[in-house]
Amino acid sequence: MLTITLDENIPHAAEAFDTLGQTRLVAGRVMHNADLQETDILVVRSVTKVNAQLLAGTPVRFVATATAGFDHIDLDYLRGQGIGFARAPGCNAVSAAEYVLTALSHWALLRDKPLQGRSIGIIGHGNVGSRVRQLCEAQGMCCVVNDPPLQTPGYSDLYSLEAALACDIVTFHVPFTHAGEHPTFRLLDAARIARLRPGTLLLNTARGGVVDESTLLARLQTRADLDVVLDTWENEPAINLEMLQHTLLGTPHIAGYSLDGKIRGTEMVYRACCEFLQVAPRWESPLAPVERRDSLHTYDIRSDDGRLKALLHDKTLDTARYFDQLRKTYPVRREYSGLS
Numbered sequence: 001m002l003t004i005t006l007d008e009n010i011p012h013a014a015e016a017f018d019t020l021g022q023t024r025l026v027a028g029r030v031m032h033n034a035d036l037q038e039t040d041i042l043v044v045r046s047v048t049k050v051n052a053q054l055l056a057g058t059p060v061r062f063v064a065t066a067t068a069g070f071d072h073i074d075l076d077y078l079r080g081q082g083i084g085f086a087r088a089p090g091c092n093a094v095s096a097a098e099y100v101l102t103a104l105s106h107w108a109l110l111r112d113k114p115l116q117g118r119s120i121g122i123i124g125h126g127n128v129g130s131r132v133r134q135l136c137e138a139q140g141m142c143c144v145v146n147d148p149p150l151q152t153p154g155y156s157d158l159y160s161l162e163a164a165l166a167c168d169i170v171t172f173h174v175p176f177t178h179a180g181e182h183p184t185f186r187l188l189d190a191a192r193i194a195r196l197r198p199g200t201l202l203l204n205t206a207r208g209g210v211v212d213e214s215t216l217l218a219r220l221q222t223r224a225d226l227d228v229v230l231d232t233w234e235n236e237p238a239i240n241l242e243m244l245q246h247t248l249l250g251t252p253h254i255a256g257y258s259l260d261g262k263i264r265g266t267e268m269v270y271r272a273c274c275e276f277l278q279v280a281p282r283w284e285s286p287l288a289p290v291e292r293r294d295s296l297h298t299y300d301i302r303s304d305d306g307r308l309k310a311l312l313h314d315k316t317l318d319t320a321r322y323f324d325q326l327r328k329t330y331p332v333r334r335e336y337s338g339l340s
């Protein structure tokens with residue numbers, strides 16, 4: 001019988017993967033090589049580094065991550081070992097885009113800066129970035145999109161990074177990469193942080209390392225002339241509380257945490273696993289629409305911010321443990337399309 005090890009934070013994972021073999025749930029942040037000595041299939045989320053250290057000497061022959069990002073996976077190692085791989089591209093893109101729109105709406109009300117007519121630099125125009133663009137265009141905003149890997153002769157409406165960074169609002173939706181033609185490690189580096197115009201609203205829901213956080217913090221501490229919304233941080237889960245203190249909104253890496261997005265991720269990796277094993281899927285997503293509530297109650301981003309900022313007031317809290325606890329116990333949030 002197949003043995004399948006699953007991150008305990010993948011919703012409905014056991015229920016789905018029980019149809020394929022014997023399942024075991026493990027905490028993703030502390031998964032070790034010893035946990036996988038009898039594992040054929042490994043299903044993770046973004047908090048598990050999947051590399052030689054984790055997999056060497058184990059029988060694992062298929063790895064899946066129920067997430068869009070895959071910077072935690074050593075793909076060269078998997079390829080070299082002939083281990084199959086799947087991920088869940090776009091599973092939570094609607095959720096992340098709705099998070100961005102909600103953050104923009106909060107900022108617009110707070111600063112009395114209506115969104116209509118305002119410019120937004122969207123860096124990365126994939127599953128999330130393209131949805132952010134749709135939502136922003138519907139608000140009458142002017143979208144300046146930067147995505148060099150997409151720059152082909154057929155793509156005429158892309159702009160330089162510098163043009164995107166000169167907008168009223170700047171938002172990052174790139175994968176976290178260190179190599180290749182367009183690496184994103186510290187894409188927002190010290191020189192670019194210095195050039196951001198006073199009053200800019202900056203959002204990072206991609207990965208912490210895309211922004212040079214200590215330089216950003218230094219600017220906020222000396223000039224305090226930017227508004228910053230951070231969902232992704234350097235050194236998660238042990239985030240820098242000084243940085244948190246200087247955010248307009250700070251959230252514990254939950255932009256993609258709609259229930260819809262998470263269960264879509266489960267479903268995508270389950271189906272990929274069935275395909276790898278060449279068996280017919282026998283589990284389906286249990287998601288049904290929920291009754292409409294008014295829009296403020298649909299997603300109140302301020303409560304996510306407030307919960308994380310308890311770290312600033314309650315010195316008894318352990319930052320890393322609390323950050324992960326907020327993620328693990330995240331309340332049910334539905335996408336707008338999940339409402340009836």
Ligand SMILES: NC(=O)C1=CN([C@@H]2O[C@H](COP(=O)(O)OP(=O)(O)OC[C@H]3O[C@@H](n4cnc5c(N)ncnc54)[C@H](O)[C@@H]3O)[C@@H](O)[C@H]2O)C=CC1
Pocket residue numbers: 068069070089090092093096123124125126127128129146147148149150173174175176182183184187205206207231232253254255256257
């Ligand atoms: N905070 C959260 O909960 C979530 C975070 N994410 C993060 O956001 C990232 C983007 O997500 P998706 O849109 O689903 O990925 P995607 O792969 O669909 O799109 C990424 C886009 O970025 C572009 N890109 C790559 N390098 C670039 C560069 N140097 N400059 C500008 N554009 C570049 C690609 O060409 C692609 O169009 C993920 O890789 C993940 O790290 C994704 C979902 C939820």
Ligand SMILES: O=C(O)C(=O)[C@H](O)COP(=O)(O)O
Pocket residue numbers: 009045046047066067068069070092253254255256257
């Ligand atoms: O899909 C991604 O990429 C994300 O960033 C996820 O929302 C991260 O969620 P966890 O894997 O950390 O639960």
